[in-house]
Amino acid sequence: MSTGKVTPISGFLEFLPAERLVEQHFLDVIRRTFELHGFASIETRAVEPVERLAGKGGDVDKEIYGITRLGRHADDATESELGLHFDLTVPFARYVVENAGKLAFPFKRYQIQKVWRGERPQEGRYREFTQCDIDVVDVGSLASHFEAELPLVIADAFAQLPIGPFVIQVNNRKIPQGFYEGIGLTDIAGTLRVVDKLDKVGAATVARLLEEAGATADQAQACLDLAAIKSTDLSFVDEVRALGVSNPTLDEGLAELAAVITAGMAHAPGVLVADLKIARGLDYYTGTVYETQLVGYESWGSFCSGGRYDALASDGRTTYPGVGISIGLSRLLGLLIGKGLVTASRSTPACVLVAVISEDSRPRSLAVATALRRNGIPCDVAPSAAKFGKQIRYAERRGIPYVWFPADEPTGDLSDPADAAPAQDSVKDIRSGEQTPADAETWRPPAGDLAVMIRRN
């Protein structure tokens, strides 16, 4: 087919093969970690009814993509209006209600899929991107220990990825809510929105904005004092107590956050931080909230966020509370790959290129490849019986570390060893140039060469 002139579409990221291998490594580690923690995979269809995506207010701020059949016939006029999902939470909530009778609760699921948002594309913001979500959902009520266990799954996954140091910042909506109530503020959501700007506009501006919204100077200062509290151990509890505010919701929040930090201290010391300025999402989350930053790349924002919903889903009669975290994989890779921070050692899964001596002997090369593959060694067979130098360059261009030379059929004067061609296969490490005799039935590459190596630069 003629493809003519081609230009990329802004906001729709595509990777070259070596970059895709980095992405696959991240996806594999994330999936394996989710599964080790007992989360079951689901995938939901890419589309939902627009009215479900838009929510109660018919809000299309989320920049929903609607879809329509271009070849639609008149008799399909009754089809409901559909749009592409913009996250994995809305479809998961729908899936839970739709399949409630067939699921075992508490239901722990992971979901790794693309989502679409018609936002203005910018660095790290795409119109098509991959999210990796875990959620635990239960019927009626949900045990709070899940709020402590979920960030440990993320800590396990991130610890295995070449992303450098990271912190998971944790807060609990009940802390600012109880605290604000305790100091006599009534507009909780409005106060949270202002405090959320702290990193961007600074303390003085936040204080001014709070006062403009009706807080006294003391109240504004108390909000700033609370937001300044941060600890990787339980010292945050005493620091909040020292502010002298008493409120039952605050107490509940402190106990829940202490449980999360305690679990973090046992499982992933230093990774979980109680950070009381975290306010994003506190308008829809009802308990614990999580944000995740790469140390040194804080300006990129959070790569992994989530929290607890008292009503993740509801069918009107039954309520399904849930807690979840979502890794923004495309954002993370957009940074790491885009900045050249993480690279793959080759552009193909093949660890070995099997050379071809002549087209007539291709079946012999294929037999070598079959033996290697049977032993789990990914390999490629040279596309043509070109000169060996050209075949080696085929491997070099792709970063394939080994070239396999099948034994030539003995030729020449066999009575003269100097004239007889080698009768045994050999394999060459083209990085070192070292060539050694080898048997395809038993040879194995060093473990570090079998899979593509993903490096942090």
Next chain:
Amino acid sequence: MSTGKVTPISGFLEFLPAERLVEQHFLDVIRRTFELHGFASIETRAVEPVERLAGKGGDVDKEIYGITRLGRHADDATESELGLHFDLTVPFARYVVENAGKLAFPFKRYQIQKVWRGERPQEGRYREFTQCDIDVVDVGSLASHFEAELPLVIADAFAQLPIGPFVIQVNNRKIPQGFYEGIGLTDIAGTLRVVDKLDKVGAATVARLLEEAGATADQAQACLDLAAIKSTDLSFVDEVRALGVSNPTLDEGLAELAAVITAGMAHAPGVLVADLKIARGLDYYTGTVYETQLVGYESWGSFCSGGRYDALASDGRTTYPGVGISIGLSRLLGLLIGKGLVTASRSTPACVLVAVISEDSRPRSLAVATALRRNGIPCDVAPSAAKFGKQIRYAERRGIPYVWFPADEPTGDLSDPADAAPAQDSVKDIRSGEQTPADAETWRPPAGDLAVMIRRN
């Protein structure tokens, strides 16, 4: 969020967790096989410009889904019209042209993604479905040995899947084309379209249709004779020769098909069949074509098709020939899962449920889980410190084969062994009821229990 009433959307298949585990097993085997054969993964964005999807004729017969931003602003009016891809070949061709300068040719890629078609949904036909494609593409010319190697990759993948016996039917466009030319027929495409109906309408009707289209009775009979030829070895060549037609294109086709069948006989005896009635796709493929049927489920049609394109892609100056095969995974699973032919042994990756004795001792259960996970054993921790019977039922409902009981802290009169609680962890196979002492640092389940077992029923 309130999800209200929920109804499935026709044509958009979703799996329950145990079904998804079947799908993941298929995806894993397919991916591993593609990678062992040296194919590199790419993913392309879900959208292409509608004009590219529609092709030269502006054809929307493919039931393209167009997408539009519902919250679109006036300043975006210049955005080009986009649609969801309906296969992976059109986007791959575009990707090759777009990235030609950065790819190493011949380029072997695999691509496993969802595609969308607004077709009328029916059994085995979905509006959203997953395709698993491999293609080899080169610049200018493509060695014909790739046409012999590609079906062997599929044979390797299918041989490892619980799908029962299957056959890959192979033909070559040059055989009917040369044969028809050799007997004096000129409307090659029209003749192929009629012969393609053979299985549905029978030989007598095909003969009548060919004669109505201008063929003589002898010509029609010759077409039927050719279409009747089928062999798992090279005997098809002599059978064609015996029809007494001489044509250079026919000769070329026979040689190419013989090479494919020869490779099949060496690598996967009995799986590849030269089947000269295969005509589907011969209007756009230019050489070898493939179809794949499950033995006993022939009426379901092909689950895996492909062929060679002399011009997979072109930018006007350079032509990129290619050969590819696509597994219709959703069709295959629609049959196997839909008919209950293949099932998973559990609905979660977890192999072990770690029981919780009391909420106070949850950290001890989490430590057991951490030790098991470190050894690659997926596990779950009981959601509550319920009675053990209830915890065991949690495992049973999900098909988790083992329940781990952490040692209780020694209690009671320790000087009286009968009164002291057990001090060692134990693990119970809840299928047999057998319970044995175990150490989380060293215990391993039998290999057959570690991963979910996928069974052909």
